[in-house]
Amino acid sequence: MKPLTTFQIAKNNLRRRPARSAGLCMAVAVSAFAMFGGALLSQGVGRGVESMSNRLGADILVVPHGYDKQFQAALLRGEPSTFYLKGDLVDKLRFFPGVERAAPQLFLATLNASCCTMPVQVIAYDPEADFVVKPWVSANAVPTPAGDEVVVGHMVGGETGTEISLFGRKFRIAARLDRTGMGFDTSVFMTMGSAKKLLRTAKNAAVKYEPGSVSSIMLAVAPGLNIKDVANAILREYAIDYDLEIVVSRSMISDIAKKLGGLSLLSRALAALSWICAAAALFIFFFLMLDERRREFGLFRILGAKRGKLAGIVLYESLLVSAAGGILGIAAALGLTAPFHRLITTALELPYLAIPAGSALVLGAGCLLSSVAVGPLSCLYSAIRIGSGDAYLTLRSGE
Amino acid sequence: MKASSWKRSLAASLPVAAPGLLLAAIPFRLFPVCPVPHGAAPMRCYWSGSVLEGFGAAFFLVGVMLFFARSSDMRRGMCAAAVLLAVTAGMVPTHLVGLCASPAMPCRIGTFPAVMVALALIVMGSLFVIFYLGYIDARERRSHEAAHDIPNRQEQS
Secondary structure: OOOOOHHHHHHHHHHHOHHHHHHHHHHHHHHHHHHHHHHHHHHHHHHHHHHHHHHOOOOEEEEEOOOHHHHHHHHHHOOOOOOOEOOOHHHHHHOOOOEEEEEEEEEEEOOOOOOOOOOOEEEEEOOOOOOOHHHHHHHOOOOOOOOOEEEEOOOOOOOOOOEEEEOOEEEEEEEEOOOOOOHHHHEEEEEHHHHHHHHHHOOOOOOOOOOOOEOEEEEEEOOOOOHHHHHHHHHHHHHHHHOEEEEEHHHHHHHHHHHHHHHHHHHHHHHHHHHHHHHHHHHHHHHHHHHHOHHHHHHHHHOOOOHHHHHHHHHHHHHHHHHHHHHHHHHHHHHHHHHHHHHHHHHHOOOOOOOOHHHHHHHHHHHHHHHHHHHHHHOHHHHHHOOOOOHHHHHHOOO | OOHHHHHHHHHHHHHHHHHHHHHHHHHHHHOOOOOOOOOOOOOHHHHHHHHHHHHHHHHHHHHHHHHHOOOHHHHHHHHHHHHHHHHHHHHHHHHHOOOOOOOOOHHHHHHHHHHHHHHHHHHHHHHHHHHHHHHHHHHHHHHHHHHHHHHHHHHHO
16 A cells, blocks of 8 residues: 555545546646647747748838739748739839849749649749849758759758659759748749740740749848838839839838737737636635635644645645646647647748747746646645644534 | 446547547548649549548447447457557558648648547547556456455454
8 A cells, every 4th residue: 555645645635536636637737728839839920920031131022013912922821823013124123213232033823733733832033133032042051043953942842853843844953941931931943044934935824924024023222211212212103104012021021020919919818817717716726625625634633744744735736736737738739739830820821930849848848837836826825724723623613 | 327337438438439520520621621623633632531531430430339338358459449540540641642742731731730630639539448448447356356355354353
C-alpha cells in the first residue's frame, strides 16, 4: 500500500470525485488553450507582417484600376491572378519627378488545366531595374534565374534541379526560397525576358498578353519627399490615360498591422478573460468546498494533522487540477492551431510565419506556468482559512 | 442492462464512434475538399475524400459494435484494429491517393489537417478504451479476489 502522504491524499480526493475534478480541469484547460493558441497565432501573424514589411522595399505600387485587392491577395496569400498595365508607363514613371527608381513586374496565373495541376502565381521581374524581389532573392544566396530557369517559393512542389511545367513549357528549378509567410511562398519567379518569351510561345492561348505590357510597377520615392504627394501627382497625371490605381505600401502594411493589432488584442483579452474565469471558478469551488468538507478536515486535525498539512492537501489538489488542465489546454491548442493556422490566416487575410520551435517551447512553458499558478493562487485564501476554528467544534458542526 | 454495464459500453463506444462520425463528415460537409470545376474530372482530393468518408463510416460502425460487444477482450481487439485502420486511413491523403499539389488549396489547408486531427482522436480514443478496459478488468479482478479472501481468513482463524 502506498504511504498516505499529503500528495497522495490530494490525489485520492480528486479521484474520488472524477466529474468535479474533470470540470475544474476543463476550466483551466480552456484558459490555457486560449492563452497558448492566441499567442501562437498572433505571434505568427506578427512575424508574417514583419517579414512582409522587410521584403517590400517599394514606397508606391502601381496596378491597374480595380486590381488593388487582387494584387494584395497575390502578395499576401499567393492567390494567382493575371492583370496588365500598358508597358510604356514604366519609362514615364521612371522619369517622373520625385521617383527615384521604378521596377516593373509581370504577374501571371498558370491555369488549372487538367486533373491535379493547380494554378500558381508566376512573378516575372526585370533583374536590371528591380529593387524589390532581387535583394531578398539574393539574400537567400539564390542567383538570378537564367533563360529556362525559375526560382520557386518555399511551398511550390518540385525539387531543385528538377523541371516544372508552366504554360506547357518546361523550366528547371534553379533554387527554392526560404519561407516568407506571404504569397511569395506559393509563387514562381523568373526574369521578365523569360516570361515574355514564354508568353509568345505558350502552347495554349488561354493567357491573353499584349506585348510590352506589365502587371505592376513598384516605385521608390526620392528621400525627403512625401510619398502621398508623389502618389497623388502620379494619379493626377496618368490615372485616366492608363486606368491605374495606386497602393501606398506603408498604408497597406499599416492596414495589415491594424488587423494584427486587433487580433492580438482579441487573443489577449480572451486569454485574460478565460484565466480570470478559471481563477474565479477555482476560487468559488475551493471556498464552497471548505464548508462542505469542514468535518473531514476537523477529523484530520483531531487525528494530529497540522494546519499546514491541511493547507497542503488543498494546495496540492488545486495544483494537480491546474497542471492537468494546463497540459491538456496547451496540447489541444498545439493540436488545433498548428495544423489549422493556414486556414485561419487565410480567412483573416493575414500573412503568417510560424514561430521557431524554441520560441514556441518557451511560450508554451510560460502559458503552462501561468495555468499551473491559477490553481494554488485561487485557493490560497481557502488554504489559509482551513483549520482556523476549533477542531472539536468543527467536527461537531452541523449536528 | 445494469447502469455500470451501460456506462462501460458507452465509455468503450463513444471515443471511437464520435470521431468516426466526425471523420465521415469532414471531406464533404465540415471542411470540404476542393470543388470540382463544372465538366472537369474530379481531382485527387475528391477521391481521397470519398475514401475517408468510407473510413469514417467504418469507424462509426466499429464504435456501435463496441457498444454491443460483451467481452472486454473482443472490445480491446476491435480497438487495436481501429488503431491500425486509422494509420491506414492516414496514408490515404499522404501516400495512397493523395491531394492537390498546391499547398494553398482548400483540401490542403482545411480538409487534410481536420482529417489528421480526427484520426488522432480515433487513435487516442481507441488507446484510451484499451487501457480503460484493462484498468476496469484489473480492478474487478482485485475486488473479486479480495471478496473471496475474506472467508478463507475466517476459516484460518
